[in-house]
Amino acid sequence: MISVEEAQQRIAAAFRPIGTETADLAHLAGRVLAEDVRAQADQPPAAISSMDGCAVRAADGDSPRRLIGEAPAGHPFKGKVGAGEAVRIFTGGVVPDGADAIVIQEEVDREGDTVHFNAGVARAEYIRAAGLDFKAGDVLAPAGKRLTARDLALLAAGDIVSARVRRRPRVAIASIGDELSRPGEPRRPGGIAASSGYGLSAMITAWGGAPCDFGILPDTAQEIATVADVDADMVVTLGGVSVGDHDLVQKALGTRDFTLDFWKVAMRPGKPLIFGRLGTTPLLGMPGNPVSTLVCAILFLRPAVDAMLGVDPGGCSLPARLRCGCRAMTARLKRPLAASDARQSYLRARLSQEAGETWVDAFDLQDSSVLSTLAQADALIVRPPDAPAAKLGDRVEVIPLDGY
């Protein structure tokens, strides 16, 4: 039995970034860049005014100026501003040749073609220099970044129309168990509806992968062995990894080219996790209980998807790192917790906020078959192995569950 940390390290070490594809700008949100994206042009492309007003030469001081033209956004003034001259300019307009200061509208009095200024002329105060935001050739977003909505606006400003991204890793999901039927289909005797796969597919999609449903397989070695034929970047099996005669994943895969990396992790829920390689395809065998599956997905599958996407953790925001457990977030206990055993525990819990502090409260029912509390949870409390009892107000480590 290995620790959660060792299992995470072994899994991360087993994946490399996969192939790439080109995606259009409008479809880049959430995609992970395979190469740096560089600006095609300076932004702004020329010095522009940030206000409505008059473009003038600062050297002329407060003296009146003669208006010689206009420079609205998108319509640059073609001449040059000389001594004693001014050009009416609007927000986003190019600062005309010769001008080096903007007098804002509120400080201008106009009489015919002459303008008088109420206040001193401020040099460059309302001028945005060419390249203020970025210059042609600057890296707008680095390889390994998962692009946000804000990145899309930045790329558009840099005249980017498409980018090279990692393709979505295909993750095949096989649900194993004679007791399973699809939701809405007639139940088997004493059976239940297959549920984890729906949650898992939605998580994989949210993380940037492409889930493929391999369906429900009965508890026979022959049927389970068919997962070896799937064309995917990774195979996930749900159920069939425990110790009983009817847990057949290892037995079934032994008939194919399966190499075990590890079996069993010192954690709760999720102990009987299997990781190995089916030919060249990594296989993660998850426990059958839905809470175990979804908690193991957050801890072990998400890093695998990130590794296939080539995500650079240095480019992740702090909230994203807290959410995937890369960085610890703490909260104070609303109620005491008992001492824990040798397995690292993940307790479903609710967060709240009082007087600027974050508090957390574990649900009473932590059975690994109970999905309702997982759906109501907004965090997992992480209890390290052999943690002593914790009292009201103690700080504990939590993984927020927002977003999936």
Place this chain on the structure above:
Amino acid sequence: MISVEEAQQRIAAAFRPIGTETADLAHLAGRVLAEDVRAQADQPPAAISSMDGCAVRAADGDSPRRLIGEAPAGHPFKGKVGAGEAVRIFTGGVVPDGADAIVIQEEVDREGDTVHFNAGVARAEYIRAAGLDFKAGDVLAPAGKRLTARDLALLAAGDIVSARVRRRPRVAIASIGDELSRPGEPRRPGGIAASSGYGLSAMITAWGGAPCDFGILPDTAQEIATVADVDADMVVTLGGVSVGDHDLVQKALGTRDFTLDFWKVAMRPGKPLIFGRLGTTPLLGMPGNPVSTLVCAILFLRPAVDAMLGVDPGGCSLPARLRCGCRAMTARLKRPLAASDARQSYLRARLSQEAGETWVDAFDLQDSSVLSTLAQADALIVRPPDAPAAKLGDRVEVIPLDGY
């Protein structure tokens, strides 16, 4: 000029939940329920074993038992367990009639058809009662909840195959300005690429809306007035809302059936925000600078989309409420901030974590045209009107930007 809070309240008051549609289980992630979803069956449907072992009558104590059959998951034992009898049971198997205790595998010695137990028989310890997770008719997810991946697993377990959700609100986006061209197309003289719309579309999609691109409109009242013809739940214009002669949105819409609710909000960036109604369609007129647009989208458009979706804020997780600014999150300043003026400011900033505390550091360059710092930011610092200078280590309010 009104406050940010008043603007948010006026906008929220102008929207009602829109129509509904039915979506399949596999496509429910991120959708907002229009009605409560209730379980179709008990989960588990019968008492089941949570371990491999023997199902017995507790009343028989530690005496040996005669094995009379098996109960794997999905294959219930059809007979009844009588005095001195046991049924081999597996995780997920239905507890047979007559049995009320499970002796786990590790405590069982088998000799032929007889089993001996090493330890005491624990009544019901490894039995999951019928309906432990939920009972038929229980609300699995309430109306107004935005469904997570975990909810999908729960709904599947409750035999739900589809649900009634709000349709995605259609938000038309028109970019206004003679200086604009599409990314990658030839630039206009002194012009720039239209950028905000790409970020805005990705945000609207992430929030559950359906963005529709109305394209780029030149700075003429006649062209701008065409937005009145769009078929959408809401219209957003980008640019053209400031005070100059070339800012034409109000003038243009005055020729159509436009009712102004408010113009100008005491904030930075984003002061010249317009809100009103075009016929019966709400219209939000955003400033042209991309940072203003995207910050105003987070503060004003996101609540509008949530209101059209009928999102119940009570059902949102704490992280989601922190992210939309419904609840305040605080962080400590890494560097001092100057006193602020009468406008509420939103400063692009980076979060970090030290010794379990969250710190925040504002970028030096806060110009509202500079997208690169918005893309690098992972939070906005909220500076209230007339805030005094803040020093190193002071706590300030922040809105995390994770996820968009």
